[in-house]
Amino acid sequence: MRLGCQFEDVASYAKGVTVVQRKGSSRQQEPALALIGADGVWSTVRHQMHPDVQPQFSGRIAWRGSADASQLPREFNANRVQLWMGPNAHIVAYPMKDGRRINVVAIVTGQWDRPGWSEPGDIAEIADLFSPPHWPIAARMLIGAVEGWSKWALFGIKDGGVWGNGTVALLGDASHAMLPFVAQGAGMAIEDAAVVAMCLQEGKDNVTAAFARYEKLRASRVARVQRTARTTGEIYHLRGPFAFGRDQFIRLVGGRNLLARQNWIYNWRAG
Numbered sequence: 001m002r003l004g005c006q007f008e009d010v011a012s013y014a015k016g017v018t019v020v021q022r023k024g025s026s027r028q029q030e031p032a033l034a035l036i037g038a039d040g041v042w043s044t045v046r047h048q049m050h051p052d053v054q055p056q057f058s059g060r061i062a063w064r065g066s067a068d069a070s071q072l073p074r075e076f077n078a079n080r081v082q083l084w085m086g087p088n089a090h091i092v093a094y095p096m097k098d099g100r101r102i103n104v105v106a107i108v109t110g111q112w113d114r115p116g117w118s119e120p121g122d123i124a125e126i127a128d129l130f131s132p133p134h135w136p137i138a139a140r141m142l143i144g145a146v147e148g149w150s151k152w153a154l155f156g157i158k159d160g161g162v163w164g165n166g167t168v169a170l171l172g173d174a175s176h177a178m179l180p181f182v183a184q185g186a187g188m189a190i191e192d193a194a195v196v197a198m199c200l201q202e203g204k205d206n207v208t209a210a211f212a213r214y215e216k217l218r219a220s221r222v223a224r225v226q227r228t229a230r231t232t233g234e235i236y237h238l239r240g241p242f243a244f245g246r247d248q249f250i251r252l253v254g255g256r257n258l259l260a261r262q263n264w265i266y267n268w269r270a271g
């Protein structure tokens with residue numbers, strides 16, 4: 001294991017690859033049997049293989065921060081996930097660090113589409129976004145209690161993902177970055193890792209065939225999760241009579257049955 005190396009380039013041959021990586025000012029080339037690019041939505045490995053594929057901006061921005069639970073009323077400290085839905089925005093909050101802090105994620109619609117990783121978010125801007133009176137006092141109080149915000153423009157890769165070729169594979173967000181509205185991006189990356197390991201284990205002598213099987217086992221699954229995430233976001237952000245219909249449906253169906261609608265996500269078995 002080499003830590004702190006930056007992948008730069010790969011050359012593929014019939015029987016393997018040469019990986020070019022940088023550590024500080026030194027550049028190294030290393031032969032390998034295969035390369036798995038697990039380098040996130042802005043993947044350099046994917047860019048090498050599919051220079052035409054660009055992550056697409058979703059029109060949504062995620063703001064993330066956390067609040068000191070001891071400074072909040074007791075109702076916020078319960079061991080549960082809370083979700084507020086409103087026109088073009090929603091807020092998710094849940095305890096972390098053994099209940100000492102509350103993690104807050106606020107998703108808003110917007111034009112800020114800076115590519116890359118997170119950036120600091122302006123407290124006044126987020127407070128303003130959630131100031132309209134249709135947001136309950138509890139939700140506004142939670143937004144006000146967060147001490148520091150980071151924001152991410154949310155980008156995705158097309159449904160079904162883009163995959164590798166020959167002895168180079170892609171995994172996780174590098175292949176199929178998705179919207180976070182069913183909380184499955186990391187989940188799918190972990191599943192990918194388990195499945196690619198299984199395929200390599202079973203097909204040790206033919207890495208190309210093992211990677212092809214991995215893609216076959218994963219593509220339709222991640223496509224369905226990507227679509228579900230997108231639809232869920234649209235439902236969360238409904239307005240007017242559509243929002244009213246959504247709320248009635250939730251009341252009618254109940255929490256347990258709503259959760260059961262996602263059983264297909266959690267009960268999946270590869271192969």
Ligand SMILES: Cc1cc2nc3c(=O)[nH]c(=O)nc-3n(C[C@H](O)[C@H](O)[C@H](O)COP(=O)(O)OP(=O)(O)OC[C@H]3O[C@@H](n4cnc5c(N)ncnc54)[C@H](O)[C@@H]3O)c2cc1C
Nearest residue numbers: 005006007039040044062172173180183184185186187189
């Ligand atoms: C607001 C928000 C909320 C989310 N909530 C959830 C959730 O509740 N549940 C869930 O499952 N998922 C969630 N996700 C998605 C989750 O964060 C991602 O899907 C997950 O981190 C993807 O994992 P990954 O390993 O594929 O990529 P990443 O976590 O992006 O890791 C990629 C790594 O590659 C490194 N890297 C990049 N380029 C290079 C290079 N050239 N050389 C070497 N290394 C490189 C990066 O430094 C990074 O460490 C959320 C995402 C967002 C934005």
